[in-house]
Amino acid sequence: MLLVPCPNCGPRNATDMNYRGEAHSRPDPDAATKEEWRTYLYLRDNPSGWLRENWYCSSGCRRHFQLERHTLTGELRNPPLPGRKTAGA
């Protein structure tokens, strides 16, 4: 099982966390076309390599945070920049 580095709690079992999926920003709901909005809702890039993800420390400090995971090697790292976070579905 992966050890997921929570910014508050440190490395914790992935089962202590809630995986919230690929991170991408929420389009402006008033301006978004159906296609843009549904891309946000349903489509994932699923790259082979580094992927930015949303995680939620559900059994720990309850912080929502982002990290980067390498989908081939399983390596995890905290994102280089804080970046705007998004509310996933």
Add this chain to the structure above:
Amino acid sequence: MIMSNRLPESSSEVVDRSKPIRFDWNGKKMKGFEGDTIASAILANGDHILSRSLKYHRPRGVLTHDFWDPNLMVQVGDEPNVRAGHRRLEAGMKISAQNVWPSLKFDAKAANGIAGRFLTAGFYYKTFMKPARLWPVYEKVLARFAPGGEVDLNTPHGYHDKRYAHPDVVVAGAGPAGLAAAIAAAQCGASVLLVEHEYEVGGHLLWGTDDDRAAAATLLAQAAAAGVEILTNSTVTGRYEDNWLGIAQRSHPIAVERLIKARAKVLVVAAGLIERPYVFQGNDLPGVMTSGAVSRLINMYGVKPGKCAVVLAANESGDQAVEDLKRADVEVARVVDARGSTTVNCAKGSRTRIKSVEVSDGSSIDCDLLVTAVGWTAPTSLLNMSGDRPVYDAAAARFFPNSPPDNVLATGGITGDGSRDELIAHGRATGELAAGRANAARHRIQAATASAAAVAGDEPEYPSDNRAPLTRADHPELHRSSTHGLVDYSEDISSKDLFGAAAEGFDSVELLKRFTTATMGPSQGKLETVNTVAILAEARAETIEQVGTTVWRPPYAPISLGALGGRVFEPVRVSSIHPWHEANGYTPILAGQWVRPEHYGDPHAEVRNTRTNVGITDVTPLGKLDLQGPDVPKLLSQLYTNKWMKLPVGGVRYGIMCAEDGVVLDDGVTARLGEDHYLMTTTSSGAGGVWNWVENWLQTEHPEWQVHVTPLTTGLTSINIAGPNSRKLLSRLVDCIDLGPGAFEYMQVRTGTIAEVDNCIVWRIGFTGELSYEIHVPSGHGLHVWNALLEQGEDLGVAPFGLEAQRIMRLEKGHFIVGQDTDGLSKAPTTGMISLLKLDKDDWAGKTEVAWALEDDYPVIVAVQPTDPKIVPEEACQILRDGTREIVGRITSSRHSPTLERSVCLAQVSREFAVAGTTLTVLLANGERINARVMEHHAHFDPEGERLRG
């Protein structure tokens, strides 16, 4: 009772002759000693056939005499598939042979053997696949020939357990190297868990010289002194990401088996070496054994494995077997030294035992025992699971680790050869390295933990691997002689089968394995894999390196389903009133994690009493979130579909929440208790999810909003007081709250004292449709307030009601339940609450999709009454277009209404059918079609809400 093959007592044995044990073997009474394996005890009594093979039902005896011996699966009482070369003998065991009928000596299924040449690899696939409709017939016939013991469905459930461990270092294998590694790591300050597959630590030292055994005893004492936790008869079954390890502990004093989940900072793999059988014609005859089996039987168990032996020796283990046999008074008729050019061609035997051996020099030697020492398999499973791909070294005739990750270290025989002292030295160096790396890892973890106390000292340097490697001894490559024999004993797969399969095109090792099932039996490739690869290489005229090997996957050794299931840690939640429910004849119902009263005997009577007098019900599981801060209205406006900026202090409002796809997520009421203070309620099942949802928005999209969220679901005990007398009842208990009709209106909230309990919240709402109040009291006083309500309301006819009465009353009133009357596709418009969907409001969760949904067609929730008032359609019944089978909706809630004395339903129907007065066709579960009418209002009862507002 004579134990005909028991040797005179010796200093090397692990059996205790002062403790005889009586047991049954196939109905025969036998005697063994404490410390015996099941197999050693049976052999000591003179029997040497312990099973019949899977396909051909050939008689089988001891091959390796350890956990992996494929021939030693027996039934012990109601436990099938016990490994008799491993499991300790216990008093009173009733042991029987498996896979035999009618008896082990005469097996009717051995007829298979005659037709054996037809049962080639893939036989089952090819013969029983077509026609497909006959498969059930084939299955029945084949099941009778399937291996394995008998499962007793009445077996009592044993207790299984789970443990979580966080050791610095886990050492897998307690031979000399593993022991030394554990000792060294512990002496360096690491917490160490040492896991040994067998019952005793020491590995091959246990069946070695007196010096070897003395060294093992010294190592064990040192390990204990250093504080190493030692688990024997336990196996590290798997290694997963970041050294997450599964350990099957079979030696737990209480549990049948315990699964340990360990997060190790460093894993040391010291799994030793497993002796490989040799492939030749007759290699599965009883009396053909590996050198390790022979040395273990003689030295550890005092059992004489035969009378006259031929030994095929390609290494020191064979030489040792020769010495051991001589000491045990077994005649050694010939030592075939495979380090020269001679080998064994084939063995011949009677139906039950080997009789002679043909050597490659042309000679034939009579014997009843053939001992083979032809090489080793490195059990690299845990390294494979760590991502390593071991490489084959032809000069040493085995695989070696390649480049495991930094937190996985290998030591001992798996990495090379050496004397006892060399193995111990390598183990020590490995243990020191493991402790150093674990220490560095601990610092890193602490430094990465913001909440941890300040890390002591600088981060230690991550130690690099400077261990002097063990040397690799040259070893002849011996896999198959000039004849064909069995490669996989568990599955009855011969080298000829493998050649055939390769010729058919299954010539990659992964394909070959799956097609022939070689390596897929109970030994799980521990004995067979390398020979399988070698024979495939021979068939392809290539080298073992070119062919490659299969990937070893978890588990290393079988783990019971009981241990995987383990102890259930699912918490059960109850309210503070629960003791009263239990004492007063409630019928419990499990709702999520909550145990709730479904009713107290008669839910219909509970409904009538509530509608006539007054009822009280425990609604504690209702989700409750305390929200404080100046930006709460913004949060509420973001999450609910309706408007919240102008809710006055003392006001309560109902709202629906949507996910971003417009689907209804939850609903509930929220009250404004003070200027910047709100209490939100959610559905019981949505409590956790909504809390999460609220935090998600506050932390990610709107971190600038000042809102503090505190979950109060269990902090407050919630009671609903409903019925015409509810005001009268509550007025007897409250202080400082004016309940008068003009002073406390429907959809308002007050705070105050109830039954002398301060800090209570009262709001006037009505899920049941009656005049009703919901009170939230600090949970420590919940039971007190409940009792006070019952006492004070006696003359008012107060009685409790359960979840079922509550559901009936809400259905009579036509209130939908999220998740019951809506589903994962129901967008907000389906609820019919169009006036709550404020498209003129700025951004709110789900708005975009809701707006699009409103332009589109969508199903609608409607109230429905069957024409025949006595028929209560089952929930989920389909609604059909009349005269067709086209589904246009379904019944989502359905009950008999004791108030209206008729059936009442809610349904989801397509818009075309949602018009009041429409006659629907409902398909009952029994196939009957009935008519039902769409009602004008959602509420079947009191649609104007006069009772509610009274």
